[in-house]
Amino acid sequence: MSIRKMIRVMLLDDHLFMLQGLELSLKTQADIEIAGSFSSSQALLEALQRQSVDLVLLDYSLGPDEIDGLNLVRGLKKRFPGMRLLVLSALHNPATVAMVMRSGADGFIGKEVDPSQLPIAIRRVVSGKTYLAETMSEQFREQEISSGDPSTAATNDDTDSLAILATNAALTGREHEVMRCLLDGMSVTQIANKFSRSIKTISTQKQAAYKKLGLNNDNELNKVRYLLEGQ
Structure with missing residues (x-):
């Protein structure tokens, strides 16, 4: 009988209730070891400098004083x-899923999925494959079919639509950040707090x-969302 290699995992979520739920779910898995659970990206980074793990399971939307999900994924993948x-x-x-995957994520799972899918996703990603929940894969297929052009589907290999739009419009890096946060539903005040800038700025x-x-x-912001989501 083959013995599975122990998978070392670190968890990142700023909601304590969610973090505890993840821990309880994964502790029942004989081949998964939780090497650390963290509520801030800084604490996670400090831990990763001390010890290596096979996988980090991280929340995409952390608190307003945290780095945004895309930049966190990029930074972790680079380091x-x-x-x-x-x-x-x-x-x-x-x-959103397409942008996260292009930023370096190896898998994406929704918080509403059956908890039994989480260890399956972890094992698949650690094995070198990518993971998307079935509903997400279906959304991508539907979008590709409805567009009639695979090059516009959310799963293509081109740069994400918002980045293309920002380049064509000559947006600065900070203007791009603000637009991305607005598309995520954040207010000007929340964005100011997130990036430690003034509301006026x-x-x-x-x-x-x-x-x-x-x-x-603001009502016309849907024009940008239309381009971003390829609908």
């Missing part, structure tokens, strides 16, 4: 290229981005 990343989130429209960057994108008001 720890041999480590696998499985992203957990309640927000998983095709555009964020408002100015928002208005500058709107002007470049040809948007007149």
